[in-house]
Amino acid sequence: MVNSFYGWYLKCQSATQTLALIPAVHKTANKSACSIQVITDKDAWTVTFQADAFRRTGRNIVIGENRFGEKGIRLAMHTPQLTIKGKLDFGPLSPLKYDIMGPFTLIPFMECRHSVWSMCHSVMGKVYINGQKLSFQNSWGYWEGDRGRSFPKEYLWTQCCFEGGSMMLSVADIPMAGIHFTGIIGVILWQEKEYRIATYLGARVARMQNKMVRVKQGNMELEARLLGESGRPLKAPVKGNMVRTIHESASCRAFYRFCKKGCTLFAFETDRASFEYEYFT
Numbered sequence: 001m002v003n004s005f006y007g008w009y010l011k012c013q014s015a016t017q018t019l020a021l022i023p024a025v026h027k028t029a030n031k032s033a034c035s036i037q038v039i040t041d042k043d044a045w046t047v048t049f050q051a052d053a054f055r056r057t058g059r060n061i062v063i064g065e066n067r068f069g070e071k072g073i074r075l076a077m078h079t080p081q082l083t084i085k086g087k088l089d090f091g092p093l094s095p096l097k098y099d100i101m102g103p104f105t106l107i108p109f110m111e112c113r114h115s116v117w118s119m120c121h122s123v124m125g126k127v128y129i130n131g132q133k134l135s136f137q138n139s140w141g142y143w144e145g146d147r148g149r150s151f152p153k154e155y156l157w158t159q160c161c162f163e164g165g166s167m168m169l170s171v172a173d174i175p176m177a178g179i180h181f182t183g184i185i186g187v188i189l190w191q192e193k194e195y196r197i198a199t200y201l202g203a204r205v206a207r208m209q210n211k212m213v214r215v216k217q218g219n220m221e222l223e224a225r226l227l228g229e230s231g232r233p234l235k236a237p238v239k240g241n242m243v244r245t246i247h248e249s250a251s252c253r254a255f256y257r258f259c260k261k262g263c264t265l266f267a268f269e270t271d272r273a274s275f276e277y278e279y280f281t
Helices: 104-106
Strands: 002-012 018-027 032-039 044-050 054-057 060-063 066-069 072-078 083-088 112-129 132-148 155-162 165-176 178-189 193-198 202-209 214-215 219-229 232-238 241-259 263-277
Touching: 002 112, 002 241, 018 054, 018 066, 018 165, 018 241, 018 263, 032 232, 032 241, 044 232, 072 112, 072 165, 083 132, 112 165, 112 178, 132 155, 132 165, 155 214, 155 219, 165 214, 165 219, 178 202, 193 214, 219 263
Parallel strands: none
Antiparallel strands: 002 018, 002 132, 018 032, 032 044, 054 060, 060 066, 066 072, 072 083, 083 112, 112 132, 155 165, 155 263, 165 178, 178 193, 202 214, 214 219, 219 241, 232 241, 241 263
């Protein structure tokens, strides 16, 4: 497909260190390329490859000497700005009961489609970045993906693994058939039970302001609030071309609260949240 992109987001996180990796391929009418973006608590890098360096087989992506998939990650890159090498092994994945897009999987020509491959899995291994060791022992991992033409013009995305659970939430401006609407997709994995919050299930935004969102669906309510930013610049697609700059805090302070039937199932602050807030008002 011309003017398209396909990419994964894999996050590995210990109590003190965070590493997020985005292997992707992007195509326009004039050029094709692939890339690996590397995000840590303090830095971010983008390494670009020729398009033919990208190979995908099922749930495995290979870009040059770098491999990403169900079993883990292998990294080997060297540029003037970045030298990275290491191996990370994944434990059993935690897939969703069904596609996060629900019935929207059947709608053609959507600007962007989201996937969640694993809500939480164990990570073991070491990665060396410019001489610094990142060590992951009994750490947490999360794995999702996006495909389409462009990222939403405005959106909020957040994800966090925590003791007893994991959650992700995305609220975005969705263009479709000449109109725009606010689309919501979210999953809370809490004490081995999956809770789904989505537009196609009746979810709506009850409040959004000051980098906080509260969404409601039936007797459930989820609130996510960005408390402290440490955003790193990342590249995002516009009609397949990686020319947009967004900012992600791969590890920052945030507050989450999840209620059902008026009872709070959890409410906590953490400094291990991931957050993107790309709303302009």
